Structures are given as C-alpha cells and as structure tokens.
C-alpha cells in the first residue's frame with residue numbers, strides 16, 4: 001500500500017493530551033556552581049572512602065546530594081523555579097485556587113569520572129519537575145524524555161526516521177549547555193545517557209507539588225451560615 005493515498009480525505013487534526021517540555025536559558029544562577037563544589041567534593045570523598053573500605057562495591061552512577069531547598073545560597077533559585085513551574089501549571093489550565101507550591105526535592109548531581117547515567121524514571125507525588133545545568137558540554141550526558149503513554153509504548157511501530165521528532169516519536173534527547181533550564185510535568189519519564197570522562201556533568205534537579213492549603217480557601221459568611 002502507498003504510504004500516502006492519491007486523494008486523501010481532508011481531515012482536521014487535533015493534538016490532544018500533549019507531553020510538553022519547556023526549555024529556556026538563564027545564567028543568573030550559574031554562581032550556584034561554586035556553592036555546589038564543597039557538597040560534591042564531600043560526596044566524592046565519602047564514596048571513595050566507602051569503596052576503599054569495601055562498604056560499596058562500585059561508585060554510584062551519580063553523586064547525589066541531600067535536599068538543598070533549605071540551604072541559604074539556593075533561596076533565590078528555589079523561589080525562581082517554583083514561580084516558573086507554577087506559571088506552567090496555570091498555562092496548562094489547572095485550577096490552582098486553594099493550592100500552594102511545595103518544592104519537595106532539590107538536589108545537585110554530578111556524574112563520576114568513572115562513568116555516570118540515570119535510568120528511566122518519573123517523580124511520583126509531584127506535579128512539576130525540572131533541571132538546571134551547571135557544568136556540561138557537547139561530550140557529556142544528554143537528558144532524554146520518553147512517551148508517558150504505556151498503551152502506545154506497548155504497541156509502537158518503528159519510526160521511518162528515528163532522528164526526526166514527529167507525532168509517532170517515543171523519545172527525545174537534548175544537547176544542553178550551562179544555564180539551560182528544562183521544566184516538565186513530573187509524570188514524564190526521563191533518563192540520562194551514559195557518560196564517562198573528565199568533562200564535568202553537573203546539574204540541579206527539582207520537584208514540586210501543588211498542595212491543598214485549607215487556609216487559602218476562604219469560605220464566605222453566607223456559606224458558613226448555610227445560606
């Protein structure tokens with residue numbers, strides 16, 4: 001059968017239930033790289049000691065800090081990313097009345113020189129997630145996003161040209177540079193390709209939930225009196 005019939009029926013297409021990725025760049029927070037240095041150095045030392053003493057058999061696939069959302073140097077960054085993600089949820093049409101943003105996780109991560117990666121995962125119990133890249137280049141790991149629809153994934157056809165991003169595509173890889181932001185809904189499966197070498201790959205990863213705050217839901221006097 002021809003790929004395209006001679007006289008196709010005129011059809012109106014509607015793209016529903018999209019998986020949106022939001023990308024931008026700002027160098028305003030690259031200074032955080034310095035604040036991350038002692039955190040990462042501490043993690044490298046800790047893991048190398050564990051390896052020497054036999055507590056672990058191999059280095060982790062990523063040096064992963066504790067939650068940094070409460071650390072003073074990250075204060076402005078946390079406020080900034082929460083506002084961006086709140087804006088995105090509002091653009092997507094969600095009712096945010098009576099809710100407030102809660103940044104539940106904010107980590108800095110660096111891949112070991114010996115090799116690093118992240119397997120495909122999502123962030124449950126969150127609504128928006130994001131990355132901010134501090135150190136990276138063309139040689140380092142690339143973030144990838146994968147189709148979140150299990151039904152499509154199970155029955156997918158091979159693409160004619162896997163390098164093109166088309167309606168049928170089931171994954172995308174991005175090249176990133178320092179200062180790049182990527183925001184996405186937390187249901188989006190994502191991963192990082194394997195990277196080994198002296199080129200540093202360091203980024204901040206954060207997750208936010210829109211949680212209900214009863215104090216934001218003002219009940220009028222009439223409603224209180226049952227009118």
Ligand SMILES: [Fe+2]
Nearest residue numbers: 121123190205
């Ligand atoms: Fe993640």
